[in-house]
Amino acid sequence: MKNILAADQRGLLAPFAWSDTLLAFDFDGTPAPIVTEPSRAALRPLTRDLLRQVAALYPCAVISGRALPDLTRRVGGLGLRGLVGNHGVEPFGATRMIHKRILDWRPQFEDALRDERGVAIEDKTYSLAIHFRYSRAKKRVRAKVEEVASGLERARLIGGIEVMNVVPTDAPHKGMALERERRRLSCDTAIYIGDDETDEDVFALDQPGRLLTVRVGPKSTSRANFYIRSQADIDSFLSALIRLREGKKSALKTPR
Numbered sequence: 001m002k003n004i005l006a007a008d009q010r011g012l013l014a015p016f017a018w019s020d021t022l023l024a025f026d027f028d029g030t031p032a033p034i035v036t037e038p039s040r041a042a043l044r045p046l047t048r049d050l051l052r053q054v055a056a057l058y059p060c061a062v063i064s065g066r067a068l069p070d071l072t073r074r075v076g077g078l079g080l081r082g083l084v085g086n087h088g089v090e091p092f093g094a095t096r097m098i099h100k101r102i103l104d105w106r107p108q109f110e111d112a113l114r115d116e117r118g119v120a121i122e123d124k125t126y127s128l129a130i131h132f133r134y135s136r137a138k139k140r141v142r143a144k145v146e147e148v149a150s151g152l153e154r155a156r157l158i159g160g161i162e163v164m165n166v167v168p169t170d171a172p173h174k175g176m177a178l179e180r181e182r183r184r185l186s187c188d189t190a191i192y193i194g195d196d197e198t199d200e201d202v203f204a205l206d207q208p209g210r211l212l213t214v215r216v217g218p219k220s221t222s223r224a225n226f227y228i229r230s231q232a233d234i235d236s237f238l239s240a241l242i243r244l245r246e247g248k249k250s251a252l253k254t255p256r
Contacts, residue, residue, distance in 0.1 A: 001218050004226035005236055012226075013191075016212055017244035022187035023054060024082075024178055024202075027064040027071060029195035030216055033231050034161055036133060038122075042074065050238040055079035057245040059185045063088065063177050065165060065198050067124040081185055086126040087158065087167055087198055088177035098126050098168050105152055105166060112144045126171065133162035159197045175201035178211075193228075193237065 002009050025031055031051055032041045043051065054060060061082030064071045068085030075083065084090060089098065106123055109130060113119050118134030119141055132141045145164050149157045158165040167173075172180070174194075182190050188210070192202045195216035203213045203223035215224035216231050228237055 001215070001220075001222065001224060001227045003218075003229065004212075004214050005228055005233060005240065009226065010240060012212070013240060014244055016189050016191055017241060017247075020186065020188045021058060022061060022178075022182045022185055022190040023058045023241065024061045024063055024181065024190060024192045026174075026194035026196075026199055027062050027066060027074065029161065029231055030193055031062075031234055032074070038131070044235075047235055047238070048078065050235055050242065051075075052078045053242050054238050055081070057242060059187055061178075061181045061185075063174050063181070063192075063202075065124075065127070065129065065160070067126075068094075070124075082181045084174075084177045084181065086124055086171075087165065088172040088174045088201070089126040089167070092180065093172040094126055098171055101154075101168055102126060102128060105155065108148050108152070109145065109166070112148045113141065116141055116144070127168075128166040129160075130164045130166070131162060132164075138162075161196055165198060173201040174199060175205050178202050178205070191241075193234075194224075195231070199224075 028034060028041055031047050032043050035041050055078050059081045061084065062071060062075055062080060063084040065087045066085055068083060068090035071083055071085050102125065106121065106128060109121055116135060118132060118136065120131045122129040122131060130145055132138055135141050146157065149155050149166055154169045156167050156169045158167060178190060178192055191212045193214040194202065200223055205211055213224040215222050215227045218227040
């Protein structure tokens, strides 16, 4: 993996900035910093302003593990063209059947984790998020979650930062959601940036020249093409995209 913001790599963004490109982002850990209480996650004022500028220049989408109503509250008013929640399920894959499956699964995790302190089960209607940031027995909690999940039919575990996500295997994932949004918005290419295991479904897409993937923080096992060093670098990344697209507009206006 190489740093997309390094001087010798930034030129790779230009062909995307000059094409019909979809810009897509995860939310937590990407435009929004990771916080100890997920309910308090928010964009920094500068990032919000830059994201609004980017959305005026490119078709933009956010593809998040958050439930769609929650995500909508956090990024409203920015001019984004697409919002996808629950790791790709909402809105187009949000079926009654998937909801019923989550309702059936939740009590099993509640029973297994009843005696574990510092654990919270977040029911997002179409997936479950089991948070264990405050647990003093994280290894034991992980083992219990894995044991329950292994006994469920068509359940998939996706790790995260102090969280384990339980999603149906037959539900749309983030990679599928990105492709759907790209087609829906009539974009030829896409740039996607995310920060953890839930984004690997996008990073694993094999589309040279059509998809540029960026991970927040380098990781040797990630399938992402490039990385930025930390979440704080998202502002520099957005600024680079703004300069490139504004440069394109200026070049088109220059008389020949």
